[in-house]
Structure formats: structure tokens, C-alpha cells
């Protein structure tokens with residue numbers, strides 16, 4: 001959902017990262033710069049920043065973490081795209097669309113409502129639905145697929161993050177990487193090499209035609 005239904009160039013990406021580092025700094029007592037460095041260093045070992053803090057830093061108050069990272073005002077950081085609803089509505093006539101996010105439900109609902117596409121998805125699997133073990137854990141992808149009575153073969157997974165593409169690749173599934181700024185070199189992605197790389201959700205029909 002994040003950085004896929006809206007571009008990663010929207011303000012929220014920078015603002016959310018800033019809030020995460022600020023939270024880590026306040027929670028651990030590290031300076032902002034130290035917290036930033038520590039996160040960069042430790043995050044590759046975990047699915048999410050939250051999981052790292054839970055496992056290595058004994059964070060237990062998950063609500064205070066999410067409330068800090070996702071304040072109500074975050075909607076001001078995402079721009080409304082008047083073309084998105086029409087586009088997804090057309091896709092929803094042919095495909096089942098499900099949201100799999102490592103964010104909490106409150107953020108998912110808020111974002112989908114802001115974009116006016118909440119009703120077009122047949123389900124939202126947030127981080128609590130996956131018991132805080134979201135992407136890239138296999139179970140996180142399999143839960144929505146199996147609950148909706150589909151198979152990995154029938155499912156296209158779309159994300160902006162190579163780590164989460166890698167997780168779906170491990171299941172033998174086809175994934176699409178959305179790289180709005182064309183920052184990632186497909187030759188260097190290794191196990192995170194997607195089936196296709198596009199710069200915007202609007203390029204998805206081109207990929208779907210190849211399946």
C-alpha cells in the first residue's frame with residue numbers, strides 16, 4: 001500500500017522515517033544521528049523497525065510506537081490522486097485486490113480512505129493480523145492468499161521494497177517492484193529481483209498483459 005498506491009516521492013515517506021528515528025532516539029536515549037545509524041545497521045536483520053525494537057531493545061508498548069509514527073495528521077503528507085479510483089475500479093472488475101501492509105490498521109484505513117479506494121479491496125492484512133511478523137515472513141503472504149482461496153501461482157505481489165519482494169520470491173511467486181524514482185538497479189537485486197519493475201501503479205496493466 002505505502003509507496004505503491006501513491007508515489008514514494010510523497011512527503012509521508014520522509015516524514016515517517018523522521019518520526020521513526022525520533023521515536024528510536026527518545027526511546028533508547030541515543031542521539032538522532034546515532035539512532036539513524038543504528039536503525040540502518042540493524043533493520044536488515046528484521047522485517048520491520050518495530051520488530052528490531054521489540055527483539056533487541058525490549059520495546060513492549062506497541063501502541064505508543066504506532067501512535068507516534070502514525071499521527072492523525074499523516075494524511076496531510078499524502079496527495080490525493082483523482083485518477084486512482086477509476087484506475088483501480090477497472091482493475092477490480094478482473095482481479096481480486098488485497099492489501100498486505102506492515103503498518104497498523106489505523107494507518108491502512110486512513111490512507112485508503114484518503115485515496116478513496118478503501119471499498120475496492122477485498123481485505124486488509126495489517127501487522128497485527130500477522131501477529132507482528134509481517135513481510136518478509138512467508139506466513140504473512142500466505143495468510144491472505146490462502147484465506148481468499150487463491151494460490152501463490154495465481155497471485156501477483158506488488159511492493160516498493162526489495163526485502164519484501166525477496167520474501168515473496170522465496171515462495172516461488174511473481175512480484176512487481178514499484179520504484180518511482182528509478183533508484184534500484186535490477187541487475188543488483190539478486191534474490192530480490194522482481195518479475196517486473198515499474199515506476200508507477202499505472203504501469204501495472206502492461207505487466208498483467210504478460211502473464
Ligand SMILES: [Mg+2]
Nearest residue numbers: 001002003160
Ligand atoms: Mg510499501
